[in-house]
Amino acid sequence: xxxxxxxxxxxxxxxxxxxxxxxxxxxxxxxxxxxxxxxxxxxxxxxxxxxxxxxxxxxxxxxxxxxxxxxxxxxxxxxxxxxxxxxxxxxxxxxxxxxxxxxxxxxxxxxxxxxxxxxxxxxxxxxxxxxxxx
Amino acid sequence: xxxxxxxxxxxxxxxxxxxxxxxxxxxxxxxxxxxxxxxxxxxxxxxxxxxxxxxxxxxxxxxxxxxxxxxxxxxxxxxxxxxxxxxxxxxxxxxxxxxxxxxxxxxxxxxxxxxxxxxxxxxxxxxxxxxxxx
DNA sequence: AATGTTGGTGTTATGTTATTACATCGGTTG
DNA sequence: CAACCGATGTAATAACATAACACCAACATT
Ligand SMILES: [Zn+2]
Ligand SMILES: [Zn+2]
Ligand SMILES: [Zn+2]
Ligand SMILES: [Zn+2]
Numbered sequence: 082x083x084x085x086x087x088x089x090x091x092x093x094x095x096x097x098x099x100x101x102x103x104x105x106x107x108x109x110x111x112x113x114x115x116x117x118x119x120x121x122x123x124x125x126x127x128x129x130x131x132x133x134x135x136x137x138x139x140x141x142x143x144x145x146x147x148x149x150x151x152x153x154x155x156x157x158x159x160x161x162x163x164x165x166x167x168x169x170x171x172x173x174x175x176x177x178x179x180x181x182x183x184x185x186x187x188x189x190x191x192x193x194x195x196x197x198x199x200x201x202x203x204x205x206x207x208x209x210x211x212x213x214x215x
Numbered sequence: 216x217x218x219x220x221x222x223x224x225x226x227x228x229x230x231x232x233x234x235x236x237x238x239x240x241x242x243x244x245x246x247x248x249x250x251x252x253x254x255x256x257x258x259x260x261x262x263x264x265x266x267x268x269x270x271x272x273x274x275x276x277x278x279x280x281x282x283x284x285x286x287x288x289x290x291x292x293x294x295x296x297x298x299x300x301x302x303x304x305x306x307x308x309x310x311x312x313x314x315x316x317x318x319x320x321x322x323x324x325x326x327x328x329x330x331x332x333x334x335x336x337x338x339x340x341x342x343x344x345x346x347x348x349x
Numbered sequence: 350a351a352t353g354t355t356g357g358t359g360t361t362a363t364g365t366t367a368t369t370a371c372a373t374c375g376g377t378t379g
Numbered sequence: 380c381a382a383c384c385g386a387t388g389t390a391a392t393a394a395c396a397t398a399a400c401a402c403c404a405a406c407a408t409t
Contacts, residue, residue, distance in 0.1 A: 089387090107365080107366075109366070109367095111366070124367090124369095124388085124389085127366095128387080136391095137302075143277040143278040144337050146365085168325070168329065181325060181327060183321045186316075187317045187318045187321075191300075192302070192342070195302065198342045199341070199342040200343070201342070203278050204322075204338050205336070206336045207336075207337070208332045208333040209270075209334070210329075211329060211330025211331060218361095223356090225358095241394080241395075242395070243395070258358090258396090261395095262357080
C-alpha cells in the first residue's frame, strides 16, 4: 500500500516509522523512535495509529499488542482488504501478511449459518518461519 | 470439556468462575470474583490460567485480553483441539467457539507452502450475534 | 531420618499497554 | 466574526501482565 499524501504530520511520522521497521512495533516502541521528532506522549501515537488503521495502511497484531505497516501492493491478486492473515515468527519477529479466499468463504459461511455479522476478523499464526525452523 | 479432578484449589476456583460466567472475563475481573475465596493478587489468577490454558480447559481471546472456558464436549465432531475459532459479539459479549476443518486445511497449506511451523493459531471474529444484529 | 527436587502458593513491586479528561490550535463554513 | 471540526499537547489514570523472592507440601534419593 502506497503512502497517501493527505496524512497529517504525526500520522506520516508513525507510518514512516512502521514502514522502515522490519517487524511489528508496539505503540510505546514507536513513541520512543519518534521522541526526536517531538513525540512526548502515548496518545500521539495511538491517535495516529487509529487513523492509519482506519485507512488500512497499518494492521494491529492482536496477539502481540503491536502494529505493522500493511504489506499489500497494488499488484497483489486483489485489492480486497477485508480479511488478512498473519504468520508471525516467534524467533526472529518477522511477519508475513497473506489472505486466502477459501478461508474468507468458510468464515462467511459460518457467519451466515449462525446469523453472525462479522465486522472484523483476526487470523494470526504464531510459530517459526522457514529460516528459523531450520 | 469436563473438569478434571487433578486441579489445584486455585486452578479449580478460576475454572469454576469461568465456567459459571456467561461470557469471557479478564484476569482482573476473575480476581475480583475470587477475592472472597482468598485471592489477593493478579499472579494467583495468571498462574492458574497458565495451567488451564496448557490443559486446554480455557482459551485466551487475544482481541479482548480475556479468557473463556472451553465449550468443547466429548460429543463434538472431533476431539482435536488444534485450531479453534471464536465469534465474539461486540454488543452482548457472547462468545461462540467453533472449528472448521476446511480452514485448518487452508492454513496448513499456507504454512507448508511457506515452510512456516505454526505453534498456535488465533482466529477471532468480532461483530454482532444473530440476537443483537436483529 | 536427612536431603534435594519439584510444583504450587503468597506477597510486593514493577513493567507494559491503553484510555480519560481537558485545554489549545488552525482551517473551513455560514 | 462565530461556530464548528479535526488534529494536537499534556497530565493523569486505568487496565493488563510479569519479575523477584520467600515459603511450603509432596515426593524421590540417599
Ligand atoms: Zn494489509
Ligand atoms: Zn523467524
Ligand atoms: Zn475449546
Ligand atoms: Zn450479541
